[in-house]
Every structure is written in C-alpha cells, then in structure tokens.
Amino acid sequence: MTALYSLIAVIAAYLIGSLSFAVIVSRTMGLNDPRTYGSGNPGATNVLRSGSKAAAAVTLLLDAVKGWLPVMLIKWFGADFGLAEGTMAMAGLAAFLGHLYPVFFGFQGGKGVATALGVLLGISGWLGLATALTWLIMAVFFRYSSLASLVAAIFAPVYYVLCSGVVWYAETPVTVAIVAMAALLVWRHRENIQRLMAGKESKLGKKKQDAAAGAAAAAAAKHGSKSKRR
Numbered sequence: 001m002t003a004l005y006s007l008i009a010v011i012a013a014y015l016i017g018s019l020s021f022a023v024i025v026s027r028t029m030g031l032n033d034p035r036t037y038g039s040g041n042p043g044a045t046n047v048l049r050s051g052s053k054a055a056a057a058v059t060l061l062l063d064a065v066k067g068w069l070p071v072m073l074i075k076w077f078g079a080d081f082g083l084a085e086g087t088m089a090m091a092g093l094a095a096f097l098g099h100l101y102p103v104f105f106g107f108q109g110g111k112g113v114a115t116a117l118g119v120l121l122g123i124s125g126w127l128g129l130a131t132a133l134t135w136l137i138m139a140v141f142f143r144y145s146s147l148a149s150l151v152a153a154i155f156a157p158v159y160y161v162l163c164s165g166v167v168w169y170a171e172t173p174v175t176v177a178i179v180a181m182a183a184l185l186v187w188r189h190r191e192n193i194q195r196l197m198a199g200k201e202s203k204l205g206k207k208k209q210d211a212a213a214g215a216a217a218a219a220a221a222k223h224g225s226k227s228k229r230r
Contacts (some may be wrong), residue, residue: 002082006090009083013091017098017115020105021062021157022047029055035108043110045145060114063099067118070095075122090117093175100188111188113149116181120156126167131156143203144194145179145194153185 022034022042031050034042036051044060070091074083100117101107113135121128134155138148157178164170186193195201 005081014094017095018102063114067115069120085171086173089173142205
C-alpha cells in the first residue's frame with residue numbers, strides 16, 4: 001500500500017504543478033493570455049508585461065505555493081501512510097515538472113523559478129531563504145533576472161549538501177531532486193544564456209528606462225519644434 005500511496009502523492013503533485021496560474025490569473029483578471037505576448041512564457045515575469053503588478057504578484061505567489069504545498073503535505077501527513085523523504089523529493093520534483101510541462105495546458109509551461117523556490121522552501125525554509133537571497137543579490141548587482149535565476153539554481157544543491165549536518169541532514173533522494181531541478185532550470189534558460197553571452201539580454205528595469213528616455217526625447221523634440229515656430 002505504501003507504494004500505491006507514494007504513486008498517488010506524486011501524481012497529485014504533478015497535477016497541482018500543472019495548474020498554470022499565469023494563465024488562470026490572467027483570465028480571472030480579464031488580461032490577455034501571457035502565452036500570446038512578450039516572451040510567451042506563462043510565468044509571473046511575463047504577466048508583469050501586461051502592466052498589472054497585482055496579477056504578476058498573485059501569479060508569483062501561487063506558482064511558489066504549488067511547489068511548496070505537495071512537499072509540506074507529505075511532511076505533515078506522510079508518516080501516517082508510510083511516506084518518507086523519497087516520496088517528498090519525488091513529489092516536489094513532480095510539482096516542478098508539472099509547471100514546466102502542464103498536462104492541462106498542452107505541456108507548454110513556464111521556466112519554473114518560483115515553483116522551484118516553493119519546493120526548496122518546503123524542504124527547508126532556510127534553504128529556500130538562502131536561494132532567494134542569492135537570486136536577490138545577483139539581481140541587484142547585475143540587473144539580469146535570468147542570470148540571477150541561473151546562479152541561484154546552481155547554488156541551491158551546493159547549499160543543501162554543504163550545510164548538511166549544520167542546518168539539516170542531506171538525504172540522497174532530496175539531493176537528486178534538487179540537482180534535477182537545477183539542471184532543468186539551466187536547460188529552460190538556454191535561450192537566455194545565449195543572449196547573455198551575446199550581450200543582448202534585457203536588464204531589469206531597462207524597459208522602464210527606455211520608455212522614460214523615449215518620453216523625454218519626445219518632449220524635447222516637441223519643445224524644440226515650438227521654439228522654432230517662435
């Protein structure tokens with residue numbers, strides 16, 4: 001029965017992960033489908049391009065929750081069904097894969113950064129916090145969201161292994177799941193990596209700066225036109 005319960009938990013986690021909240025939230029709030037504009041990626045960053053910060057924030061939160069919840073449910077109730085760290089690790093990875101390849105949305109999902117963070121927070125709040133801080137530091141200093149995500153993804157399994165015995169005790173199934181998520185995150189960011197290497201990746205806030213510069217240039221041109229007429 002334990003094997004059956006484990007299978008049910010993993011399938012349920014995948015189905016939860018398959019809920020594409022970028023699409024669901026956008027539809028609920030009357031916004032365009034995020035798969036039809038910007039990068040076409042159904043994630044919080046692309047939802048932000050719709051101009052709705054609220055929709056992006058809700059999407060980010062729910063994407064993280066769907067990674068966190070399956071892990072925590074097994075932590076809370078798994079022992080009653082004979083489920084241990086192995087099932088918890090598989091469920092976390094399944095939720096992450098659900099986001100990447102959602103069965104409800106034609107297997108076309110997002111890159112999984114928020115969902116991966118949710119899984120890490122479920123495994124250990126300290127691990128999730130360390131990974132989130134790594135993303136934040138890289139984003140602040142280099143202004144590339146993709147670079148911050150890549151570095152945080154690579155450091156997550158490093159933190160988990162190096163801090164074993166200090167903050168937590170590393171379990172092999174959990175280590176494998178975190179490494180798998182990191183590898184998939186790097187793979188999903190392969191186009192961003194190419195743009196970073198070519199110097200063509202957009203920086204955080206760049207569009208706002210370009211818009212402000214464009215508005216200033218337009219205002220200056222208009223002012224110059226008036227001056228000439230005078």
